[in-house]
Structures are given as C-alpha cells and as structure tokens.
Amino acid sequence: MNWQDFAETLSAQLGQTIQIHSATSVSGGDISQAFKLHTSAGNFLLKTNRAEFAQLFSSELHSLQKIANSHSILVPKGIASGLFDNNAWLLLKFVEMTSHGDDAQRGRDLALMHQHLNHSAKPFGWDENNFIGLTPQYNRWHKDWVEFYAQQRLAPQLEMAERNGMHPATLDSGYRLIESLDFWFQDYQPKASLLHGDLWGGNSAFTRDGDAIIFDPASYYGDHETDLAMTELFGGFSQAFYRGYSEVFAIDKGYQSRVPLYNLYHIINHFNLFGGHYQQQAANTIQSLLNQAG
Incomplete structure (x- = not known):
C-alpha cells in the first residue's frame, strides 16, 4: 500500500486534508488485513481486502451505522469505504479494546x-x-x-x-x-x-x-x-x-x-x-x- 497516495484518496473522499504519519499492521481477523493508521485527523483502523470484497465492506459500514443510530450498544464509528489500487478498504475510528x-x-x-x-x-x-x-x-x-x-x-x-x-x-x-x-x-x-x-x-x-x-x-x-x-x-x-x-x-x-x-x-x-x-x-x-x- 502506498500510504501517501492512499492519504490523497482519503482526503478527497472525506473532504479534508489527511496526512498518514504511520501505519501499523494489527491482528484480529482472519478475513482481511488490518492496520492502525496514525494520521493528522486522529487514529483509525483500516481494513483491506481484494477489490471483489468491496461490497463486504460497504455492507459492514451500513450495519455499523444502523447499530450506531439505535443509540443502544457501542460500535466503532464507521467513516468510509471504497477502492484503492485494486484493493477494497473500510475505515473505522480506532478503539482501544480489552477483554x-x-x-x-x-x-x-x-x-x-x-x-x-x-x-x-x-x-x-x-x-x-x-x-x-x-x-x-x-x-x-x-x-x-x-x-x-x-x-x-x-x-x-x-x-x-x-x-x-x-x-x-x-x-x-x-x-x-x-x-x-x-x-x-x-x-x-x-x-x-x-x-x-x-x-x-x-x-x-x-x-x-x-x-x-x-x-x-x-x-x-x-x-x-x-x-x-x-x-x-x-x-x-x-x-x-x-x-x-x-x-x-x-x-x-x-x-x-x-x-x-x-x-x-x-x-x-x-x-x-x-x-x-x-x-x-x-x-x-x-x-x-x-x-x-x-
């Protein structure tokens, strides 16, 4: 992933200038790759997969927004999803979690x-x-x-x-x-x-x-x-x-x-x-x- 180019994609989609200071791989899922992004706009979780899974990410974003709108139980804030360099991606607000x-x-x-x-x-x-x-x-x-x-x-x-x-x-x-x-x-x-x-x-x-x-x-x-x-x-x-x-x-x-x-x-x-x-x-x-x- 070319992080500088991806930052430009994010900036265009979010309507604000985003600079990615660092990207660290994180574990957790067995379906997609995930990265913690430290950016000029805060910390985010980025999930990536092959382009064919773009609908998977867009539907996940939709579900997260529906649950958030219920004002009942906490979910990570969904920011955006899309395609970049033949990869599907989903951006969420990063949340530190514990068991x-x-x-x-x-x-x-x-x-x-x-x-x-x-x-x-x-x-x-x-x-x-x-x-x-x-x-x-x-x-x-x-x-x-x-x-x-x-x-x-x-x-x-x-x-x-x-x-x-x-x-x-x-x-x-x-x-x-x-x-x-x-x-x-x-x-x-x-x-x-x-x-x-x-x-x-x-x-x-x-x-x-x-x-x-x-x-x-x-x-x-x-x-x-x-x-x-x-x-x-x-x-x-x-x-x-x-x-x-x-x-x-x-x-x-x-x-x-x-x-x-x-x-x-x-x-x-x-x-x-x-x-x-x-x-x-x-x-x-x-x-x-x-x-x-x-």
Whole structure:
C-alpha cells in the first residue's frame, strides 16, 4: 500500500486534508488485513481486502451505522469505504479494546439494541444482502419469520454445502428439517429485532473505559434469539451477560430448544468456509433437531 497516495484518496473522499504519519499492521481477523493508521485527523483502523470484497465492506459500514443510530450498544464509528489500487478498504475510528468489562451491562446494552424493532408489513430482512464471514447472506424481506429463516438462511447454506461436497444423507436431513420448522414456533412468535448477525465472542469486547463494544456485524432484522444463540456457540459470555440481558428483554421459555436450530446456520456456514469436522457437527445437530421434532 502506498500510504501517501492512499492519504490523497482519503482526503478527497472525506473532504479534508489527511496526512498518514504511520501505519501499523494489527491482528484480529482472519478475513482481511488490518492496520492502525496514525494520521493528522486522529487514529483509525483500516481494513483491506481484494477489490471483489468491496461490497463486504460497504455492507459492514451500513450495519455499523444502523447499530450506531439505535443509540443502544457501542460500535466503532464507521467513516468510509471504497477502492484503492485494486484493493477494497473500510475505515473505522480506532478503539482501544480489552477483554475485561461489565458483562451484565453488555447484556443490557445488547437487549436495548434488540428492542429496536422493524414494524413494516414485511419486517424480517434487510435493505441489502450482506455477508456472514465471506459467505453471501441473503436478506430478502419476508412477512413470516419461519419462511425467512427457511428461505434466506438454511436453504442457501444447504445449497452451497451440496456444491462443497456435503454428504447427501445430511443434505436430505437438512431439507427435512426445513419442512419441520413450525415445530419450534408453535407458541413463539418472534419480533423483528435489529441484530448484529455474527455475534460470537471474537466480535465483542470492551473499551478501555469498560463499555461493551461489538463489531464486524452482518446485520438484519430477525429474531433476537439468533444473536443470543450464537453467543453460546463458541463461548466468551458469562452468566452475568445473560442475566443482564434478561433484565431488559425477557428470554422466552422455549429459547434453549431453538439454540441448536439457530446455530445450525453458522455450523453449516463453517463447513462451507472451512470444511473438516463441521460436516459431522452439522449432521449431528440436524439429527438431534429432527428427533426433537418427532
């Protein structure tokens, strides 16, 4: 990256003169490169990837702005995204982060975000498609949540898994599961909450002041339980987090029965991204859910 030329690109896009004093590579993600930029306008985080991923960054910027506008939980301030020298880039305000903070308050803040509801005639979806990792995530508007989860979440992942060599028996079971989805919603009608969409422990932290912060979103309007379920997939959230959450947004008594159903989406996506043992994990989860549905 030619930092002097990139500074000129930033200056033109932001409408002010930006000088980049230093650029330091930082770790954290496995999808994009990231740099801490020390500039005349302050410190920024710059994420870069190949030009073909420009939409990934523009959709991430859109999600960050939507969450910020909810005035509920902290996110890094999104500045701009674009193309430079055949690279896609995303510029965020740099935030010093730590793993330590008030987990109960993190739960309360997330619950406040989930209470931002979409009340339109077709409330489930988003105003653009985005990405879950590097996988396209489809967000066509639907009136019915079960229909949305079937057609915009599970079915596309299974179709991709077929192309990636998932065992036919697992695929057949997955499609049978889609036909049985109503079982988990007989006494539960979710509202369309503003979601992070990819809320595992690696996408949440605390600022140096102890405030909870979330980042790398794949947002849409959907059942708030999907975010909660993913916090359980890889860990990283304490019991205080769930207690704090339930103080603001009551957790339905049937939530635990839907946790594996919602995390199946991410498990199949991990198979599509990484292969390996995720195929067996998906097969086991699908069979357990089918057994539950009878």
